[in-house]
Amino acid sequence: MNATAQNIGDHTRTYLMVFGVLAVLTVVTVAVGYLSLPIGLGITIALIIATVKGSLVAAVFMHLASEVKPIYWLLLMTLFFLLVMFVLFIGAFLDQGGTHVS
Amino acid sequence: MEMIPYTVEIREDTGVNNAKLGIWLFLASEVMLFGGMFSAYIFLRLGAVSWPEGSSLLSVPIATFNTLVLIGSSVTMVLSWVALVENNFAKYRRYLGLTILLALLFLVVKGFEYNEKFSHDLYPATSTFLAIYFTLTGLHALHIIGGVIVNSYFWGPGSKMWSSDPQRFTNRIEVAGLYWHFVDLVWIFLFPVLYLM
Numbered sequence: 001m002n003a004t005a006q007n008i009g010d011h012t013r014t015y016l017m018v019f020g021v022l023a024v025l026t027v028v029t030v031a032v033g034y035l036s037l038p039i040g041l042g043i044t045i046a047l048i049i050a051t052v053k054g055s056l057v058a059a060v061f062m063h064l065a066s067e068v069k070p071i072y073w074l075l076l077m078t079l080f081f082l083l084v085m086f087v088l089f090i091g092a093f094l095d096q097g098g099t100h101v102s
Numbered sequence: 103m104e105m106i107p108y109t110v111e112i113r114e115d116t117g118v119n120n121a122k123l124g125i126w127l128f129l130a131s132e133v134m135l136f137g138g139m140f141s142a143y144i145f146l147r148l149g150a151v152s153w154p155e156g157s158s159l160l161s162v163p164i165a166t167f168n169t170l171v172l173i174g175s176s177v178t179m180v181l182s183w184v185a186l187v188e189n190n191f192a193k194y195r196r197y198l199g200l201t202i203l204l205a206l207l208f209l210v211v212k213g214f215e216y217n218e219k220f221s222h223d224l225y226p227a228t229s230t231f232l233a234i235y236f237t238l239t240g241l242h243a244l245h246i247i248g249g250v251i252v253n254s255y256f257w258g259p260g261s262k263m264w265s266s267d268p269q270r271f272t273n274r275i276e277v278a279g280l281y282w283h284f285v286d287l288v289w290i291f292l293f294p295v296l297y298l299m
Contacts, residue, residue: 068117
């Protein structure tokens with residue numbers, strides 16, 4: 001097996017391992033949902049697990065862990081504008097004093 | 103006909119080929135789209151007098167199964183790209199075919215879920231929760247359908263490029279994979295937000 005083939009073999013093992021971790025974390029998220037935790041704690045745990053899962057997909061499957069700098073800058077800019085959008089929405093929401101819908 | 107430049111070779115200034123830069127720019131716009139939709143969910147929920155727990159209206163076991171199906175399809179997608187890097191076209195077609203089948207399974211299960219809601223007279227107009235549920239999952243399902251169309255093209259007629267320009271074809275599958283993993287990533291957040299909170 002040459003160096004490249006060895007590398008690919010390693011990557012394949014990593015992909016399968018990540019699949020295993022994602023599957024386990026999915027089951028953990030559901031299990032936590034059945035624990036009847038206080039709503040705030042339940043939401044926090046579910047979002048933390050989702051963030052870990054999302055990061056694994058982005059880092060390993062989307063190869064972000066070994067991507068070039070311009071892609072990182074592009075993503076940083078995206079996150080910045082996403083934040084700007086959230087701030088605008090929060091401002092509008094607070095300005096209305098919270099919209100009540102049923 | 104003049105070729106689009108830098109489909110295979112790396113541009114010096116960006117450090118990636120144009121296809122990869124292009125898909126990341128597209129995914130950036132997708133982040134804003136889904137970010138806007140998630141914001142809608144948050145503010146509708148914050149402003150609502152009452153909000154049902156997702157599990158009281160939706161089936162958690164079915165959605166858990168669908169989550170595993172989609173994660174599985176992400177793995178087969180990346181393995182189809184690995185197969186091309188290994189120069190194994192038959193393996194590539196097996197894995198991409200499996201990815202397409204898993205995506206179709208996801209859609210069938212989703213359709214079953216929708217149908218179950220409709221049979222109980224639960225429509226988008228029924229409540230704010232159901233309105234945002236159908237909007238978010240519907241938009242996500244449209245992305246799945248888009249992925250199935252693109253992947254089916256690369257599985258079938260589009261795969262002819264493998265014999266004429268294998269490196270460019272491999273890049274195309276990597277780029278299609280980036281889109282597919284993003285669709286998986288969005289579901290990873292939709293699942294707990296809609297079904298478990």
